Amino acid sequence: MSYPRKGEKQISELTNGIVDPVLAKRAGINTALLGSWDEIAGEDFAECTRPEKIAWAKRGGSGEDGGYQPGVLTIACEGARALFLTHAQGELIQRINGFFGFHAVSQIRIVQKPVSIASKRSRTPPPLKGEAARKLEGMMDGIEDDKLRAAIQRLGTAMVWKRGR
Numbered sequence: 001m002s003y004p005r006k007g008e009k010q011i012s013e014l015t016n017g018i019v020d021p022v023l024a025k026r027a028g029i030n031t032a033l034l035g036s037w038d039e040i041a042g043e044d045f046a047e048c049t050r051p052e053k054i055a056w057a058k059r060g061g062s063g064e065d066g067g068y069q070p071g072v073l074t075i076a077c078e079g080a081r082a083l084f085l086t087h088a089q090g091e092l093i094q095r096i097n098g099f100f101g102f103h104a105v106s107q108i109r110i111v112q113k114p115v116s117i118a119s120k121r122s123r124t125p126p127p128l129k130g131e132a133a134r135k136l137e138g139m140m141d142g143i144e145d146d147k148l149r150a151a152i153q154r155l156g157t158a159m160v161w162k163r164g165r
Contacts (some may be wrong), residue, residue, distance in 0.1 A: 033099065040095045045088070047079040050115045054105065070106035078115050085110055125161030132160050 038046040057069030073096060077085050085092070089108045096105045128136060134158045143149045 009105050014019050021039050036099060040099055041092065042095075045077075045081065045085055045092070048078040048115055049085060050076045052076050052111065055109075069141045070103050072109055073105045074111055076113050076115050079112065086130045125157050128157050128160060136160070 027142055033040075033051060037049075037051055041049050052074040054071040054073050056071040073093075075085070085108075089110075093105055093108060097103055127133070136153065139156070140149055143152065
């Protein structure tokens with residue numbers, strides 16, 4: 001294990017230093033909250049939710065606590081899981097406030113929208129070579145329809161390619 005030398009910083013420290021002020025200004029959150037979201041939300045909601053922003057109340061000079069008001073956290077949630085999140089929001093608010101170490105959030109606003117990153121389609125497999133190509137050709141003997149033959153060729157190529165990965 002190598003340790004950073006004096007004066008060197010890790011890339012994560014540098015990027016957090018750049019990204020955190022922007023996130024704080026635009027959304028009222030930081031990379032620590034985003035990075036810890038899976039533990040905060042728990043296994044029931046980690047995959048289907050994402051914190052979007054915290055709307056902090058305007059600070060007024062009046063009041064005993066210096067005008068501080070806890071914020072409203074907006075959470076993106078997928079589909080029907082929003083109903084379950086609504087029922088668990090009291091516990092989630094406690095976890096979020098425990099993460100921050102003070103009463104930062106008093107309310108959760110749930111927005112239904114896709115959270116997971118769409119999976120990229122895998123690339124087209126390269127044409128088969130050698131023994132695999134000969135074996136596939138042998139299996140397709142007797143197929144006369146060109147479209148059917150091409151479809152089976154693509155299927156066979158994809159299956160051999162995935163198996164080899």
